[in-house]
Amino acid sequence: MACRRPIAWFSLACALWAAAPAQADPPVPRTSDLVLTRIKAADTGQLAVSEEDGRFLRFLVVSKGAKRALEIGGASGYSAIWIGLGLRETGGRLVTIEFDPARARDAEANVRAAGLSDVVTVVAGDAFAAIPRLPGTFDFVFLDAWKRDYQRFFELVFPRLDVGGFFVAHNVVNKASEMGDFLETLRSHPRLRSAIVSPSGEGVSVSLKR
Numbered sequence: 001m002a003c004r005r006p007i008a009w010f011s012l013a014c015a016l017w018a019a020a021p022a023q024a025d026p027p028v029p030r031t032s033d034l035v036l037t038r039i040k041a042a043d044t045g046q047l048a049v050s051e052e053d054g055r056f057l058r059f060l061v062v063s064k065g066a067k068r069a070l071e072i073g074g075a076s077g078y079s080a081i082w083i084g085l086g087l088r089e090t091g092g093r094l095v096t097i098e099f100d101p102a103r104a105r106d107a108e109a110n111v112r113a114a115g116l117s118d119v120v121t122v123v124a125g126d127a128f129a130a131i132p133r134l135p136g137t138f139d140f141v142f143l144d145a146w147k148r149d150y151q152r153f154f155e156l157v158f159p160r161l162d163v164g165g166f167f168v169a170h171n172v173v174n175k176a177s178e179m180g181d182f183l184e185t186l187r188s189h190p191r192l193r194s195a196i197v198s199p200s201g202e203g204v205s206v207s208l209k210r
């Protein structure tokens with residue numbers, strides 16, 4: 001938007017636009033907000049998704065009306081809390097799987113502190129072993145484990161993804177070189193319609209199962 005014309009009303013509109021908050025989505029409940037801030041402050045390894053990507057995940061969950069969500073690679077629960085906030089609105093549930101036992105314990109404590117224990121279940125262990133033990137199908141899958149495993153996780157989960165469901169994957173821009181096979185699948189799979197967005201430079205793919 002170019003704010004150059006010296007017309008009073010237009011200048012006022014420009015001023016209001018410039019003063020508008022950067023985020024247009026609804027505010028985060030205070031308890032969850034405090035937990036999200038604390039996780040970020042402690043995240044020295046920068047495992048968690050960016051705040052922008054977290055907000056985008058919540059938006060996707062709400063706009064899809066997702067009810068049965070799965071996250072692969074939960075770390076300390078940052079993205080699980082964003083997804084959980086969306087599921088709080090849709091009445092859905094999330095299972096998040098984390099390999100590292102200490103991180104899984106952290107995630108559980110953080111989910112509880114965020115007031116989302118009734119929405120988010122943390123499973124500790126290897127997702128390759130845990131997913132076959134989970135019941136039913138999923139309508140929203142968020143993949144954020146080790147990047148070289150993306151294609152194998154896709155093959156494991158795709159048969160359990162509902163038609164019309166979303167398969168969402170993180171780091172498809174900044175770590176694209178580690179997941180060439182998966183990105184080729186997104187490009188060429190006949191039952192996928194995909195888009196890639198990059199709210200904070202890491203890249204999020206969103207694939208609809210047809």
Ligand SMILES: C[S@@+](CC[C@H](N)C(=O)[O-])C[C@H]1O[C@@H](n2cnc3c(N)ncnc32)[C@H](O)[C@@H]1O
Pocket residue numbers: 047048049072073074075076077078079080097098099100103125126127128144145146
């Ligand atoms: C980038 S971090 C996830 C960050 C998290 N999604 C967030 O935004 O808060 C990747 C996590 O995946 C976990 N992971 C990697 N391979 C896994 C597997 N096979 N099963 C379960 N977790 C795995 C790692 O232990 C690590 O904590």
